[in-house]
Amino acid sequence: MENPRQSAPYRSLDWLNFFLADVRDGLGPYLAIYLLAVHQWQPASIGLVMTIAGVTALLAQTPAGALIDRTPAKRAVVVIAAVLVTGSCVLLPFITSFTWVAVTQTVSALAGSVFAPAIAAISLGLTGPKAFTRRVGRNETFNHAGNAFSALLAGGLAYLYGPVVVFYLMAVLTVASVIAVAWVPGAAIDHHVARGLAHGPNDQDNPAGFALLLHNRTLLLFAICCALFHLANAAMLPLVSQKLSQVDLRLATPLTSACIVAAQLVMVPMALLVGARAEQWGRKPFMLVGFLILPLRGALYTLSDNPFWLVGVQLLDGIGAGIFGALFPIIVKDLTEGTGRFNVSLGALTAVFGLGAALSPGLAGFVVQAAGYNAAFLTLAGIAACAFVLVLVALPETHPRQGDAPSSSIPSAAGN
Template sequence: MASRSPPRLWPLYAVNFFMADMQSGIGPFVGVFLQERGWATGLIGTALTIGNVAGMLVTTPIGGFIDSSRNKRLWVVIPGICVVLASAIILISQSFWAVTLSQVAQSLASAAIVPAVTGITLGIARQKGFNALNGRNQAFNHAGNMVGAALSGYLGYKFGYVAVFVLAAVFGAIAIACVLMIPANSIDDRQARGSKEDESKNPPDGMSVLLKHKPLLVLALALAIFHLGNAAIVPLYGLAAVAEGQANGPSFVATTVVIAQGVMVVTSLIAIRRLPARARRAGRPLRRFARPRPSARACRSGHLRYCSSLTFSSQSTFLPFTDS
């Protein structure tokens, strides 16, 4: 058996920093970009919703592929390529189906990137170090969102929306380069699936694990309700402000994203210190489900893909079909 290389954490931090456009994409900017080109809000909502529904449908199967894959880095490379393609497509053509295709590509990237990076993190840090490393990952991720949004706002203000989409493609390319700098043998494949070192190689129970653990279902429902009410706020707010002529599109959208991500950077850093102690006080039964670590029994072995895919499938943005 090949020995594991010492973990190189800075490429992982860099991936989290530059993967911002893979996870949330250029979505907040797409709406105002299309609106300024004469699209009705109903048509914008239709195109974005088709893309997000496609992403929601592939989240569970793609999570399964990533969980069983022995090349987790590949599943960061593929979303990076999807982001580059999404940016290129929307720059080449603003026809309905071209924009819809770009949003499908973006949604595929978003569906794959989170379980892929989570698996890499778990494979490097193992269960004992996952919470701390994942918390730092989230801080870098939100910082990347802040920097990306600020740059997008500035470049969009100076050079137009083309610069925003070019920046998204550049971020995707850098993320690909960074993930390839992580040594493949520094990632423990069995640990990356949430398995313990002494756990036998039993096949996963499958989707039935979700029906056996009510806390997972409650968590998934809570996340779904939260995102249905929250995810479309920034795009809708941007559309409303630009439609009224109250703000410059790129700079206004960038400001809303920077404020939101700044709050989440601070929250991620606080969670690194506060969460383990809070989880211990919550008691052993609750800890198995409440702590955001795939080492809980429900997320071990083959269960990781279902736990992560169900959680992140709620992160879709649906815009109302109302024409202005």
């Protein structure tokens, strides 16, 4: 349990997750709407610019984790990244060329690569490993609540003033995020614990990279499952947004916001459930449910173009993505505890599944142009089904007290 005497740092972390929710992912699906509605881009071009930005960001994931492992200025890193992401997006109304749009979104993606390891590190440094599962559940709860709140605002304001309003909303939320992170006291963060060191600062300056992951078959398998999950998942909401744009361009942004809000509202109880029960029930039961939902969702999108049906199906994303988002740092913590390599491993795995997410819009865009939207949804559903089967038959339980911890844990830092 979190220490009541440290309630102020925890509340500040709550608000940081709430306000940073809309900032950390940049424009997300709104980018597709903006480029389609304002600049009349083709789906393949939209997918390509999103893929370029995503693939470039992969190069920053592992170094970002290593930076967070080493630096005591974790809060400052969050502030700088938030400003860069927002600045890159606010420039979009003033540029029109493919090159400059790709550059701004690449900068946004690169800066955004630090958020996941930074928030995870600050959380672990505040709570310690025993309370980390519950803290992650709380982080994800406030993150999803923040996403729902900002999506409601974006939908309403975009309906009144047009899609460009989402840029300025992001700027306001960035200011709120900076204020929230400033209220997290740096002295309350144990930076040795924050990088996954259980017994002190041994080997804290040793470099870590992908070679470390090669010693852990479970972590490699988990990385493959995550990559397939995001390859199937990342393009689904942008595709739905494009379908909504074709039905009613004026309602595209509000309806996309409705999709986001619907999913985020479901993610809140899912994150709370993972935080409260993943210690007792283990990790794998949650993983199976989260991975099963994704192929079902992809198939259901093909049954109707009705906007209310599409928004309703998006509720399923709240179950799958809500479970996955909460479990991901917990499983990485299980497999890296005591090594001092938590954040660099988190960054490396984020790079692996980020590759799937980056390739997803490009793949889906080309399938749409070749065979239509339904074919793209079914292609993504097939990939998701493969990921579920892999989790079912090959991924072991990673909970230290329920799984086979000795054979699935990463070798100690001293041994690398």
